[in-house]
Amino acid sequence: MTTRVKPQNPKGTRDFLPQEVAKRNFIFNTIKSVFRKYGFQEIETPAIERLETLTGKYGDEGDKLLFKILNSGDYFKDVPADAMGNAQLATKYLAEKGLRYDLTVPLARYVVQHQDDIVFPFKRFHIGPVWRADRPQKGRYQEFYQCDADIIGSTSLINEVELTMIYAEVFEKLGMDVTIKVNNRKLIDAILNDIGITDRKAEIIATIDKADKIEWSGVASLLYEFNLSVDQVDKLYGLLYNQPYFQYKEQFVSVGEEIDFIMSNFNTNIKVVFNASLMRGLDYYTGTIWEVTANGVQMGSIGGGGRYDNLTEMFGGQNMSGVGISFGIERIYDVMDELNLFPNNITQGVTVLLVPRDAAVEDYAFGLTQQLRQAGISAEIFLGNVKKQKHFTYAETKNIKYMVEVGANEKESGNLRLRNVTERKEEGNGFTIEQLIPYLV
């Protein structure tokens, strides 16, 4: 223990101060309580996965962003001569394991691997860190949390309604004003077919998805480059933006009914809107899709999800339909912090801080502390520098509600003065410890 290095966490990672952890826990606990109320159970998978499990699941760009763990011992021993020095060729010999990139591929592996130990429909949630070797920048980290709830093995649309309700209930509990947008991938497909678009669908969808940023006029001019006619583009606009959801039932019967079922069965005060132009980037969605945004804040999506039909296939599992939602908890934190939505009491420390004025009364103050704790009251004794008034900063930083200073007088008389730290005033004078306990319980 002699090397002296500058204390610094790696770029793209974060340390969390106690107040930050308390706020993050408030978000996690709120979400967990709603997940549990709807019958979702928590699972955990390791941070480390075999690279074989991760590679090829996130596209070429994703593969580059996987953190790879150097094999132990003489890791060069299996590298063939022609791969030595060539990162592209050598990696598979140098690294067998990597850090998980999301919680979805581990879920697919888990479901196939443990299919005999779990029951279907499998309703699980998972909250935990994932890692991506992205270039760090404001709001983008190499280590960040994901928070997912999924149902595997049920095609019922009731799942979609329940997930919509979970979104609504969580954001209501967090006190956030949000809009939940719903759409269906099959509707997009049906609309494109309807106006005679059969080629380059993925590119066209990606183009339509830009409407959020560049307005429809910009999208339209890009669409003409795909050889779409003015008529087609106008019709597309009408189908994407000018219809209420129930109208699609006549035109696109089956997917229209799906959408209608979802939109007419939830029951919430939160704004849920159908939005035919919602695309969501990810290829693997095959049915309903969601996106949540915070109203009145520039923050992008704070939640998203959808139905996917081919999740477990990649691990040789029988094909099971899945549907799930994510909470973008890093952004939810930022929104709540910016709008001051965290309740004050969540960062609160112990109920009372006992402050011995000098060493001679420390034992006495400690005895009081113990009595309070035995009565179930959270309490601390201050063991720092009282002469330098450090106990005030201590109590305020830790958001401790009450403070009791103890000196020779208090020790002799047993009369304790209770100071309300938050309100910066004396709350009572002349409490005995027996009177103080019921007052603080």
Add this chain to the structure above:
Amino acid sequence: MTTRVKPQNPKGTRDFLPQEVAKRNFIFNTIKSVFRKYGFQEIETPAIERLETLTGKYGDEGDKLLFKILNSGDYFKDVPADAMGNAQLATKYLAEKGLRYDLTVPLARYVVQHQDDIVFPFKRFHIGPVWRADRPQKGRYQEFYQCDADIIGSTSLINEVELTMIYAEVFEKLGMDVTIKVNNRKLIDAILNDIGITDRKAEIIATIDKADKIEWSGVASLLYEFNLSVDQVDKLYGLLYNQPYFQYKEQFVSVGEEIDFIMSNFNTNIKVVFNASLMRGLDYYTGTIWEVTANGVQMGSIGGGGRYDNLTEMFGGQNMSGVGISFGIERIYDVMDELNLFPNNITQGVTVLLVPRDAAVEDYAFGLTQQLRQAGISAEIFLGNVKKQKHFTYAETKNIKYMVEVGANEKESGNLRLRNVTERKEEGNGFTIEQLIPYLV
């Protein structure tokens, strides 16, 4: 998403089933509640640290067990020609970051780095995974949780008393029968000095530490190899094994008083014993040390800790004394599981499962489910295969308390039969939903 690979988590890592996560959370939550009651606040540090931060802190053996993360991009570009192919020389060019090996070195870094944002004495706890490239074997994992509480910046022995109380309170709450052993590194030193041992102390301490496994006679014969006389060995035995703690005050005044202060100030039903022969492996302890063992089970230590004086020095921080304890939560889990100490209700799923007997009553059953949830009752609707009786397995596996099967009759009459799943009997007949809600709340 076309590669097909065998679903398997890496050796030395674990997936956790919902029931296991629930049991682990019970342990975590119990410990956290006691930490908070005593004024400890939770922090978090990243899984990834700079290798510069980790290397050289755990000895040569520890350095070998660090998981190192391959740099991104063309990681070979900085490797000098003479290091290429030589793992010992090349690692520092290939990997800048690694996975944390424990929570203690990150704490030291954190305290120095954030010293202006935290208050001292700094009382923090941290529960999270750490990684070691150990050979996996039964009960030893490459990814496992640590759970630490430490106080940085206070030399008061009251901290030692409080940490002893925290151990006692946690194990009492977990329902575990344990022994908390206490000793002091300075006492070991004073005893060795007293009998004239000044050379090769560390080796001699390591030898004495074997007494747990090979009995004193074995230790004695090893000690003779250090040129200790029969008289010295006998005297050593007497000082280590045949004295109550208060006797040391006369012989080794200052450390004797320290031990006496700790041993006479806690107040618990849990067995706390002074044990002069307790050594604890780690070099960096400089004062009080603890070890906790479970009574009546062969499991080794399930907790340990101590006071250390030089923690923050390695990061250039001013020297602050620290003292802390760890809970060996992986072993605590094993002991509790073996002795069946987990309360039944902690793995409980939702309160009630609604089971529609066919598709025609699904909407009705879902309406009931929603009504229950709106009343604050956790509820699920079963969307799996009812004809194959899968709902019974589902309810039992998820430890759901009640089940309500819904068919055409129930839909028409509104009369619901409540089945108690745990007790496998009918609990009531002919509830309306309005009657059911207050019954289940």
